[in-house]
Each structure stands twice: as structure tokens, then as C-alpha cells.
Amino acid sequence: MNQTTETLINATINGKAISAPEYLSVIQALWHAGYPRIKSVGCLEGVCGTCRVLVRRQNSQNITTELGCQVLIEEGMQVNFLAFPTPAQQHYKLEDIRNSWEVQDNFHTIFPEAENCRHCGGCNTTCPKGINVERGVILAAKGRFREAGDLFTECVLCDLCQSACPENIAPNHVGIFSRRVTAHLHTRPSNLINRLERLRKGELKVVI
Amino acid sequence: MTNNISYQEALANYEAVAERPLPEVNYEGLLEKYHPDYFKDACVQLKIGPNKGDICHIQLAEMLQADARIDEADLAGAQVIETDILIIGGGGAGCAAALTAAETGARVLIATKLRLGDSNTVMAEGGVQVSIEKDDTPQQHYDDTLRSADRPVDKKLVAEMVMSAPDVIRWLIQQGMQFDLDEYGDLLTRKAGGTTAPRVVYFRDYTGLEMMRVLKEAVRSTEIEVLDYVPTVELLSDEDGHCTGAVLSSLEDNRYKLVKAKSVIIATGGIGRLHLNGFPTSNHFGATGDGLVLAYRLGAKLRDLDSFQYHPSGLAYPQHLSGTLITEGVRSAGAYLLNAQGERFVDELQPRDKVAAAIMRECAEGRGVDAGNGIQGIWIDTPGLELKNPGIFNARFPKLIKIGKKSGIDPRKQPLLIYPTLHYQNGGVIIDKHGQTNIPGLYCVGEVSGGIHGRNRLMGNSLLEIISFGRRAGIHAAKYSPRKPFRKISIEHLSRLRRELMLADMPMDSKGPILFPAYAKFETDSDYSGLHKNKKSK
Numbered sequence: 001m002n003q004t005t006e007t008l009i010n011a012t013i014n015g016k017a018i019s020a021p022e023y024l025s026v027i028q029a030l031w032h033a034g035y036p037r038i039k040s041v042g043c044l045e046g047v048c049g050t051c052r053v054l055v056r057r058q059n060s061q062n063i064t065t066e067l068g069c070q071v072l073i074e075e076g077m078q079v080n081f082l083a084f085p086t087p088a089q090q091h092y093k094l095e096d097i098r099n100s101w102e103v104q105d106n107f108h109t110i111f112p113e114a115e116n117c118r119h120c121g122g123c124n125t126t127c128p129k130g131i132n133v134e135r136g137v138i139l140a141a142k143g144r145f146r147e148a149g150d151l152f153t154e155c156v157l158c159d160l161c162q163s164a165c166p167e168n169i170a171p172n173h174v175g176i177f178s179r180r181v182t183a184h185l186h187t188r189p190s191n192l193i194n195r196l197e198r199l200r201k202g203e204l205k206v207v208i
Numbered sequence: 209m210t211n212n213i214s215y216q217e218a219l220a221n222y223e224a225v226a227e228r229p230l231p232e233v234n235y236e237g238l239l240e241k242y243h244p245d246y247f248k249d250a251c252v253q254l255k256i257g258p259n260k261g262d263i264c265h266i267q268l269a270e271m272l273q274a275d276a277r278i279d280e281a282d283l284a285g286a287q288v289i290e291t292d293i294l295i296i297g298g299g300g301a302g303c304a305a306a307l308t309a310a311e312t313g314a315r316v317l318i319a320t321k322l323r324l325g326d327s328n329t330v331m332a333e334g335g336v337q338v339s340i341e342k343d344d345t346p347q348q349h350y351d352d353t354l355r356s357a358d359r360p361v362d363k364k365l366v367a368e369m370v371m372s373a374p375d376v377i378r379w380l381i382q383q384g385m386q387f388d389l390d391e392y393g394d395l396l397t398r399k400a401g402g403t404t405a406p407r408v409v410y411f412r413d414y415t416g417l418e419m420m421r422v423l424k425e426a427v428r429s430t431e432i433e434v435l436d437y438v439p440t441v442e443l444l445s446d447e448d449g450h451c452t453g454a455v456l457s458s459l460e461d462n463r464y465k466l467v468k469a470k471s472v473i474i475a476t477g478g479i480g481r482l483h484l485n486g487f488p489t490s491n492h493f494g495a496t497g498d499g500l501v502l503a504y505r506l507g508a509k510l511r512d513l514d515s516f517q518y519h520p521s522g523l524a525y526p527q528h529l530s531g532t533l534i535t536e537g538v539r540s541a542g543a544y545l546l547n548a549q550g551e552r553f554v555d556e557l558q559p560r561d562k563v564a565a566a567i568m569r570e571c572a573e574g575r576g577v578d579a580g581n582g583i584q585g586i587w588i589d590t591p592g593l594e595l596k597n598p599g600i601f602n603a604r605f606p607k608l609i610k611i612g613k614k615s616g617i618d619p620r621k622q623p624l625l626i627y628p629t630l631h632y633q634n635g636g637v638i639i640d641k642h643g644q645t646n647i648p649g650l651y652c653v654g655e656v657s658g659g660i661h662g663r664n665r666l667m668g669n670s671l672l673e674i675i676s677f678g679r680r681a682g683i684h685a686a687k688y689s690p691r692k693p694f695r696k697i698s699i700e701h702l703s704r705l706r707r708e709l710m711l712a713d714m715p716m717d718s719k720g721p722i723l724f725p726a727y728a729k730f731e732t733d734s735d736y737s738g739l740h741k742n743k744k745s746k
Contacts, residue, residue, distance in 0.1 A: 023527040036733030038724055039437065039459065041493045042326045045532055046610070047417050048492070050323060070614060072528060085436075091429045094384055149386075153414065154606065157325070157421050176425050179418075180384025187381045189395040195340045195374045206350045206367040 011077040020073055027051060029073040040083045044069045049158030052082040052128075065126045065160050087162060089173055100185045104143035111174055114141045116167040123161035123171045129154045133161045133171045140178045146186075149179035212571060212578035213548035215525070215625070221550040222623055224591035228544055228552050235562060242565040242572065244485045244518060245663070251514045256708040257504050258646075264513035267482050271497060272504050274720030275709065276702045277441045277741045278455060278464065283699070286455075286464045291317040291433070292689045293682075294454055294469035296440045296499065299327025300416070300671065301654030302475035303423035304678030305643075306432050307383070309686040316432045317467060319456050321439040321476075321494050321723065325424040328477050328492050328655065329674060332416025333535035333607060334400070335408035336380075336675075337668035338373035341397055344405035346370045353669060356402040356559040357662025359512070365659050365677075368641045369669075372676045377409060380675065385422045387411050388604075398540045400667035402559035408668040413535045413607040415671065438465065439723045440498065443472065443506045443650070446696040451506060451650035453697050462738030468697050470689035471649050473681050474499040475674075478633040478655040479516075481725045488531030489630040490522055493728070498721035499656035503637045505705050508645040511658045512635025517665055520545075520563040522629020524585030526615050531629040534588060534608060536560070536667045541600060543593040546623065547575040547586050561664040564628040577625055587623035594620040632670065634661045643681030649695075651681040718742060 006021045013030050020029035027044070030037050042048035051068035058076030068081065092110045097103055108115065114137055123133035132151055139148035152175030161171040198204050213221070240246050251263045256273055264272065293309050295302045298320030310316045318324065339349045349370040354361060377395070381387070387409050388396045397406040411418040427434065437459040444453035444466065453469045476499030480491025489495070504510060521534040539545070539556040545563070547553050547570045554566035567586050570576050576584045590608075594601060601609055601620050612619040636658030643651040654674040661669065709716055719741040724730040731742045 025528050028528060031727045031729070034729070036729035036735070038728050038730055038733065038736075039322075041728065042322060043331045043492050045331055045490075046614075047414075047607075048326055048330050050326060089428055093429055094382075094426075153412065154610075155421070156417065157424065173425070176384075176421055179386055180422060180425065182384075183381050183386045183422075184384045187386065187389070187393070189340075189387075189389065189393055191340045191342075191394045192338075192374055192377055195338075196378060199346075199371070199374060204346050204371075206346050206371055208350075208363045208367055 009073045009075050011073050011075070011079065013079045014081055022073065024073055025069050026053060026071050026073055026079045027068045040068065040081045046070045047156050049156035052158055052160060054080045054082060065128060067128045067158065087159060089170060092177070094180060094184045097181065103145060103181050103185070107140065107177065110177065111169065113167050113169045114174055117141070117169060118167060120166060122164035122166065126160040126164040128158060128160065129156065131155060136175050136178070137169060137171050140174045145178040146182045149175060149182050152176065152179060212574055212576040212584055215577055215579045218548035218577040221548060222546065222587060223550060224589070224595050226592060226596040230555055231552055233554055233566070238565045238569065239561060242568040243561055244487065245515050247485060250485060255712040255714060258507055258509045259513065262513065265484055265516070267484050268479065268497065268500070268513055270718070271501050271720045271722065273709065273714055274501070274718045275716040276505065276705060277719045278699065279702065280699065282464055283455065283466065286466050288466045288468060289317065290468045290694065291315045292469065293317070293471045293473065293685045294319065294467050295473045295475060296454060297327070297475035297477060298324040298434065299475060299477055299654065299674070300329030300419060300423060301674035301678040302473070303427050304675045305473050305475060305653060305682035307423070307426055307430065308679045308682030310430050310432050312686040314686040314690050318427070318432060318434045319438045319440060319454070319467065320434070320436055321498070323436045324427065324434050325420050326492060326494055327420065328495060329416050329671070330420040331490065331492060331533065332671050333413040333533060334537045334667045335398065335410030335415045336377065336671040337400065337407050337666065338377050338409055338672065339370065339405070339407055340374060340395060341405055341407065344407055346373070348404055349373065349407060352403045353660070353666060356664050356666050358664055359662035361662045362659035364641060365639070369660060369673060369676045373672055376672060376675045379679065380419065383422050383426050385419055398537055399557065400540060401536060401557040401563065402666055408540070410537065413537055413605045419671065440502060441721065442699055442702070443502050444697040444699065445506055445701045446698060447700065449507060450648045450695055452695045455699070457739045459736060462736055466697060468694055470692045470694065471651065471685040473643070473651040473653060473685060474503055474656055475654050475678065476656050480630045483725070484516055484630055487518065487628070487630040488522060490519055490531055490533040491630065493725070496722050496725060498723060499652065500636065501721040503645060503650065503652060506647050506650065506701055508647050508650060508652070509638045510636060511638050512662070515634040515663045516630060517560055517632035517634055518564040518628035519631035520560055520567055520628055521588055521626045523611065523624060524627040525579045525583050525625040527581060527583060529611065529615060532611060533629065533631070534611070534624065534626060535605070538588065538590065538593065538605060538608065541593060541604065542596055544589040545586055546589050548577045549575060559664050559666070567628055571627070579625055585625040585627035588626050589623050590619035591621055591623060632665055634658070634663060634665055641680065642684035643677050644684070651685060653677040653681045
């Protein structure tokens with residue numbers, strides 16, 4: 001635990017040879033080695049989805065997609081940042097869905113591609129949060145929005161699944177749509193509604 | 209650093225126990241001696257501007273009294289964009305303002321330094337305060353907020369905020385935000401440190417993430433125009449001192465753009481990335497206090513510039529995650545804080561400033577854990593909580609489980625090492641209940657504004673504040689802006705700034721706002737060569 005000499009790790013980030021201590025993330029390692037980095041940096045806690053990287057580890061054939069702030073530098077690792085603009089997304093207004101009987105119909109208008117899923121699993125492979133994205137899309141296409149939405153609890157809208165989909169489905173937005181309609185149409189907490197009523201009747205005041 | 213106890217030895221001293229009695233704790237003089245707000249030489253008097261003579265943190269003072277990044281020559285040939293309402297910042301407050309303003313048909317433009325949603329909002333974990341339990345009232349919420357503030361606050365703002373809280377939650381649900389509910393569909397609540405009733409509603413330890421992705425999705429589905437990667441470097445004004453727009457710098461084409469607006473709403477958040485007093489931070493990469501600098505230069509008055517929140521439970525080890533937040537919800541659920549001897553030393557649900565100072569006292573007096581490389585801290589007893597309440601981490605704190613995985617530590621089996629992390633700017637720009645500053649046409653909402661939290665903010669009051677005042681400012685700006693004519697745009701106020709700097713014999717070699725923390729090396733990044741102003745690379 002008490003390190004006196006730091007072990008330096010050698011890796012390649014955006015084509016640059018980097019040496020940095022083993023406890024740094026690839027973003028921190030880039031900074032540590034003196035290279036600038038602004039775009040693709042965000043919360044640094046794995047919840048904003050901006051720092052997407054392609055990673056190939058030493059002696060591995062696989063290329064993985066991860067969040068740069070969450071990847072610790074490893075010997076021989078090759079890393080490339082994926083800083084491209086957010087793709088255009090579906091436009092929909094929750095207020096236009098008049099009641100819960102019509103959600104499924106609306107869904108297929110907003111996301112016509114969703115029922116074309118080829119079950120290729122690309123979205124699952126790219127998801128840095130390990131979400132079962134494909135299942136979420138299939139559930140949503142069947143109108144099971146609450147279940148679909150629950151699968152996307154940890155989604156950070158990094159758009160990697162969208163990039164991976166050969167049918168141009170936007171699975172993350174399918175997920176957030178599923179979550180939003182569930183709250184919009186079904187969350188009706190009586191404790192909140194009761195409090196709003198008492199406020200409306202002027203029963204509660206704040207004395208300054 | 210005092211000789212603390214080594215990580216291994218302290219771990220050997222630790223034992224998971226479900227219930228531990230609270231020892232006698234001495235809070236007398238605790239803040240004065242250990243809280244960083246009281247550090248000797250932490251503050252200076254401001255020499256120029258509307259708060260001349262007021263006490264301000266030394267690092268913030270340096271920024272508020274820096275020279276501007278641009279002059280007239282930079283604006284020659286810049287593209288001009290017109291809009292009714294310009295919103296600077298794309299976090300929770302900015303999106304709430306934008307959505308409410310756009311509903312009325314006003315033209316709205318959001319300009320954000322990074323991308324829409326890149327903000328402290330997305331990182332918030334604990335929840336939102338709203339008095340809905342049957343034994344709770346808005347009055348209690350108000351009283352708790354004032355008591356913890358420990359300094360005079362703007363009481364009208366606090367009253368407006370607590371009274372609006374239930375409607376804020378209703379609005380969020382209408383936008384499609386989910387909350388943790390009980391079996392009957394009622395909102396679950398938890399208790400925040402320093403409060404008299406369970407009042408925080410939440411979604412797991414992802415409350416901010418859930419809020420932000422919903423608001424982001426909602427904004428993207430409207431006519432609101434969003435410009436990503438355009439840090440604002442200056443506000444625009446006319447000869448009467450009205451705010452009439454802003455100067456944006458584009459990270460896409462390295463050029464300046466002028467936005468002519470009838471109202472400007474600043475929602476740029478806080479300043480954690482200045483790493484005040486050398487602390488790590490739980491804040492977003494973009495939290496460099498840009499809005500404070502912009503507003504101050506135009507003559508907006510600020511308050512409480514000497515007071516910042518250090519959240520008690522920032523992860524201290526492993527190093528790459530240093531500063532990462534562990535939500536107060538974990539303490540609220542009953543987790544103890546233990547020193548290296550495995551003993552409790554503070555009531556974990558005291559206000560954050562006291563708990564943070566108590567942790568620093570343990571480490572200063574040799575009862576902390578020393579993890580090497582200058583890392584110190586104390587334990588948050590997560591295994592004890594799991595023992596008391598099996599399954600709670602999986603059900604309520606999935607983000608913490610993920611943090612544990614990245615640390616190679618299962619928080620259900622081993623306690624995590626924590627130390628206070630710079631979390632929140634308690635003060636900011638003075639506003640009225642509509643978010644208006646003393647500069648006509650200029651609003652400030654969210655963390656950039658001041659007056660509600662005094663010296664210490666309660667958990668759950670910031671997510672409440674951003675939506676409550678974001679909506680207010682959005683409504684007010686939309687009501688008064690669209691019918692107004694456009695006014696002249698100039699950067700004449702910079703002549704006044706430079707004159708003042710010269711008269712006060714201040715150095716003019718550093719330019720603000722800094723936009724990015726020095727370690728990101730924005731000022732030497734060849735990608736943005738057209739926008740460099742601070743030539744000295746740090």
C-alpha cells in the first residue's frame with residue numbers, strides 16, 4: 001500500500017506513447033504525460049457518457065468500447081478517443097401521447113426501426129454499462145415499457161449502442177422513452193398529490 | 209502530515225458491527241479549527257468591482273479580478289446570432305429555464321461549454337428535498353435550511369423554494385422522471401443530515417443522472433436551439449448597463465460568435481475544478497466558475513464568497529477515483545463513520561460542514577488512515593450497514609457498487625476510505641425570486657447564484673433549487689423578453705474593468721474566465737490556437 005517508487009506503465013493513447021503511474025485513468029494518464037485533452041472529458045465519474053474510448057489490451061484480439069474515465073492504464077494498452085458529434089435524435093413530445101392506451105402506437109411512429117432488430121447483439125457488446133440493450137429494445141417494441149425502462153437504469157446516453165446498430169435504431173433513446181412514458185403516465189404518488197392539494201387550498205404557509 | 213495509522217493496520221482494527229453507540233463529541237470550535245473556510249490566508253479583500261472591500265476566497269478573487277479574454281479586435285467579423293433568451297449552461301438549471309421559456313413560444317438558445325447535460329446535475333446522487341411526509345411541513349423545511357445555513361440568508365428565496373418544492377417534483381414527473389416508490393406508488397423519502405424529517409426523494413443513487421437524461425431528452429425534443437462546445441467568454445452590454453447578449457468562443461471552428469439576446473440566463477454552476485485549497489473535487493470537469501466572472505464584470509453583486517461546501521464523503525482511495533462522491537444517502541441509511549481505531553467520532557447526520565471538519569480533525573490528530581502517497585482518510589462503514597440492512601446496497605446504491613468494482617473493493621465486505629471533497633459553492637450572484645440580478649436583462653440560476661444556503665447547504669436543496677429557480681427565471685424571461693426590442697451590443701464594460709484594474713495597480717497578465725482546469729492544457733492545445741489568451745502554460 002505504501003508505495004515509495006511509482007511503477008510507470010507504457011501505453012499508446014491517440015497514437016501517442018504515454019508513460020504514467022498505474023493508478024491513473026487513461027484521461028488522467030494523457031494529462032499526466034503533458035498532452036491536452038478537453039473534448040471527451042466530462043464528469044470523470046462514469047455518468048455523463050462523453051469520454052468514449054476504443055481499447056485494445058496487450059495480446060488481445062478484441063477491441064472494446066469503454067468510458068475513458070473508468071479505464072485504468074495498462075501496459076501495452078492502445079486507446080483511442082471517440083469524439084464525434086451526437087447524432088440527431090427522434091423528436092417527440094410526451095404531451096402528445098394522450099393516454100396510456102396509445103403509447104405503443106406512438107412508439108412505433110417515433111421509433112419505426114425498433115421492430116427491425118436483427119438480434120445481432122452489437123448494442124450489448126458496445127454498452128460500457130453492461131446493459132442488456134437488445135432485450136430492452138425488444139421489450140419496448142412489444143409495449144412492455146416499464147420492464148424495458150428498468151433495464152436502462154444505468155444508461156448514460158453515451159450513444160455507443162446507436163453507433164453499433166445496423167438498423168439505425170437508437171436503443172438508448174428507446175430506453176429513455178420507455179422510462180419517461182412510465183413516469184409521465186403512471187407515477188401518481190398520493191403523498192405528493194395530497195401535499196399539492198393542501199398547498200392549493202392555502203393550508204400551508206411559511207412564516208419568515 | 210501527522211503520523212496516521214497505516215491502511216493495513218487500520219483495516220485489521222476494523223470489524224463490521226451493526227450497531228455502535230455514539231460517543232461524546234466535542235463540536236466546540238470544530239469548524240473554526242478544521243473547516244477549510246477558516247484556513248488562515250484562505251481569503252482576501254476584493255479590490256475592484258461591485259463587491260470591493262468584501263472578503264473572498266483567494267483563488268476566486270484572482271479570477272474575479274482577472275482581465276477579460278477578448279477586446280474589440282477579436283469581435284471583428286464575428287457571426288451574429290439573434291434570440292429572445294440566451295441560456296448559458298446546459299445543466300439542470302439551464303434546461304429547466306429553457307423548457308419553461310420555450311413552452312410560451314419564446315425563442316431560446318442554450319450555449320454550453322461542453323455538451324448539453326455535462327454538468328454537476330448529472331453527478332448528483334442523494335435526491336431532492338420536498339416536504340411531503342405527513343408530519344413534515346414547508347415551514348420545517350424552511351427552518352432546517354436556515355438553521356444549517358449558520359449565517360443570514362435571503363429568507364424570501366428560501367420560502368419561495370420550499371413552497372415550490374412539491375410542484376417541482378410534479379413537473380419533473382411530467383417530464384418523465386422516475387423516483388423510488390413504495391408498494392403503493394408513494395414517493396419514498398430519506399433523511400438528510402441536519403434536518404428534522406425524512407424529506408429527500410430520490411432515484412437510487414442516480415437521482416441527478418435520471419433528472420439530467422430526462423431534461424436533456426426533453427430539450428432535444430423541442431425547438432430550443434442548442435450549441436455544444438461554445439464556452440462563453442464575455443457578456444454583451446449597452447450604454448445603459450443592460451445585459452444584451454454574450455460572446456461565445458467555438459471549440460469547433462476556433463472563432464467567436466456574438467449572440468444578441470433580450471434576456472440572458474446564466475446557469476453555469478460552480479467552481480469545484482478550481483480545487484480550492486488544493487482539495488480534490490466531486491465536481492464536473494467544466495465547473496470553473498465562468499458565470500461568476502462574467503456577471504461580476506458586468507456589475508452584478510455577489511455574496512458569501514468565502515464559503516464552500518466540502519462534502520464529507522469523497523472517496524480517498526484508490527487514487528484515480530479520488531474526490532468521487534459517495535452519497536450522503538449512505539449515511540442517511542445508517543452507515544457509520546469510523547476512525548483508524550475503528551471508533552465512531554461524529555454524529556454522521558450533523559450538517560455537512562461539521563461532519564467534514566470532524567473527519568479532518570481525526571486525520572490531523574493521528575486517528576486517520578494513511579494509505580500512502582499522501583492519501584489519508586477515515587472509513588465509511590458500509591459492511592456494518594449491509595449487516596444491519598442486508599441487500600440495501602444492491603437495491604438503493606447501485607452506483608456505489610460500481611465504484612467499488614472500479615476500486616477492487618466490495619463495499620459490502622470492506623469499508624471505503626473517504627476524505628472531504630470540494631463539492632459546492634455556497635454563495636454566488638445575488639438574485640430576486642425570479643432569478644434576476646441587479647443588472648437589467650441578466651438572470652442567474654442554480655449554483656452560480658447565492659443567498660439560499662448561507663455557509664452550509666443541505667443535501668437535496670441544490671437539485672430543488674436548480675429546478676425551482678430555473679423554471680422561475682424561464683417564465684419571467686419569457687414573459688418580458690419576446691416583446692422587447694433588441695438593444696445595442698458592446699463590450700464597453702471592459703473599459704471600466706481595465707480602468708479599475710489599472711487604478712488598483714492589479715496585474716493584468718491572467719485572463720478569465722479560465723474555462724478549463726490548468727491540467728487539461730487548453731491554453732496550449734494546438735486544436736484551439738485561435739482562442740488562447742493565457743500564454744503562460746501552467
